[in-house]
Amino acid sequence: MTVTRIEEPVADAAAPPETSDKQPDVKPKNNRAWLLVLPVVVSVAFTAVIPLMTVVNFSVQDIFSPSDRIFVGLEWFRSVSRDPEVRSAFLRTLMFSAQVLLVEIPLGVAIAVSMPRRGVWVSAALVVVALPLLIPWNVVGTIWQIFARADIGLGGWTVNNVLGVDFNYTLDSTDAWITVLVMDVWHWTPLVALLAYAGLRSIPDPYFQAAQIDGASGWATFRHIQLPRLRGVLTIAILLRFMDSFMIYTEPFVVTGGGPGNATSFLSILLSKIAVGQFDLGPAGAFSLLYFLIVQIVSYVFFTVLTRSGR
Structure with a gap:
């Protein structure tokens, strides 16, 4: 029996491909999804945009009464920028933020490295470290206002009677500064510690196993494995702590009220004094806009420098 092989025709390679008259299916657009974003837009408008525009309006006016106002242009901006009290408060706030970063970032990383990575003590360590973060800002100020007092506070009494140091934050400017800094x-070192701990937990175990096989010391492991992989987390921690420390208000206001003298009078306390105490809404509006601009510029510089060094 003979089987005949039938060969199928081969298409000419030079022939153009067949085109189809069918149009691709186009998925219809549903703009109703924007309705889900509408509540967020309205909320942001009422909580951010409208107050910001109100402040901008105040910053270019000299307000005598709700119905009696004079347009002064950029006069309040020039006045605030040339005020020596504002410049002193700016330098004071910048110095405080720098000291906060120099202390809290290394201390938070050290706490995170020393925390357990496995076992039953992990949950206990996380709870203990996070406890200060659960206390409201005004309560923190009240706690330290009593704790650091030389007559009735445990901390102040210990420093004076046990360590033999003459400590009184209500009279001495250095003691007041140290109290606010401590x-x-x-209050906020636990935030850095928790962020760094999360970054450390994300490092795969084979890295540590390889370092152990190579006989690397603890410092070498931290320097070449842990610290490089914490760069992104530490960038976030530095930005958060700078912005928060540069805008600090409640804690020093409760503890020292900006005193003694102007020792702890930061930009936020001075702004509150102008806006609420003196009710100068024009200068306060210009002050707050310059304050906001400074925070944005310095945060952008921090972010740019840290990300470029990471690359």
């Missing part, structure tokens, strides 16, 4: 370190 209070902020106690």
